[in-house]
Amino acid sequence: SLDGEKSIFDGLKPQKSHEELKTEALAKRTAAHQREMEHLQRELGSATLSLLQRTTRGNREKVKGNECFRIGETQEAFDCYSRSLALDRTNPVTYANRAMAAIRLEQYELAEDDCTRSLSLDSTYIKAWSRRGMTRFKRGNYKGAADDFDEALTIDPSSADLRKLWQNARDKYVEVEGKSLPCRDTSD
Numbered sequence: 001s002l003d004g005e006k007s008i009f010d011g012l013k014p015q016k017s018h019e020e021l022k023t024e025a026l027a028k029r030t031a032a033h034q035r036e037m038e039h040l041q042r043e044l045g046s047a048t049l050s051l052l053q054r055t056t057r058g059n060r061e062k063v064k065g066n067e068c069f070r071i072g073e074t075q076e077a078f079d080c081y082s083r084s085l086a087l088d089r090t091n092p093v094t095y096a097n098r099a100m101a102a103i104r105l106e107q108y109e110l111a112e113d114d115c116t117r118s119l120s121l122d123s124t125y126i127k128a129w130s131r132r133g134m135t136r137f138k139r140g141n142y143k144g145a146a147d148d149f150d151e152a153l154t155i156d157p158s159s160a161d162l163r164k165l166w167q168n169a170r171d172k173y174v175e176v177e178g179k180s181l182p183c184r185d186t187s188d
Helices: 018-044 051-070 074-087 092-104 108-121 126-138 142-155 160-177
Strands: none
Touching: 018 074, 018 108, 051 074, 051 092, 074 092, 092 108, 092 126, 108 126, 126 142, 126 160, 142 160
């Protein structure tokens, strides 16, 4: 009988669920983002600036980031957007722009997080929906990508590009999962 004997399984904790692991990973990424912003705020001396000064400098960094991105200096653009966010975290466009730079730098998890932050500030910002859809597609989350493109299509139903992205994500989901997603009303 095994009664009374010590098992090698005694004291082992049950495995965490997929959802618990996702929640923990998100919490770690959120804490890392907070540390990054605090470090940049100290570096930029933002505590000594007025709200107007922070907003103005944040916008200047965003514009500089746009210029760098336009000429292909993706890492510098990312850094400018990061400084902009450290000065003013209320601009959904800056988060979406940094996400686009992160996509180019193949930092998909960070890009997805930035798109989510952008959407928490403005749930109608179509570029954040489409960029998050792109990052989810690149990360193999085809259902999530299709859902994001679908949400973007509710905002701009006439976009042929969004419809194409949505269809590609759905097709890839069918290919990988072997089942289809519910169809959206295409009569709009």
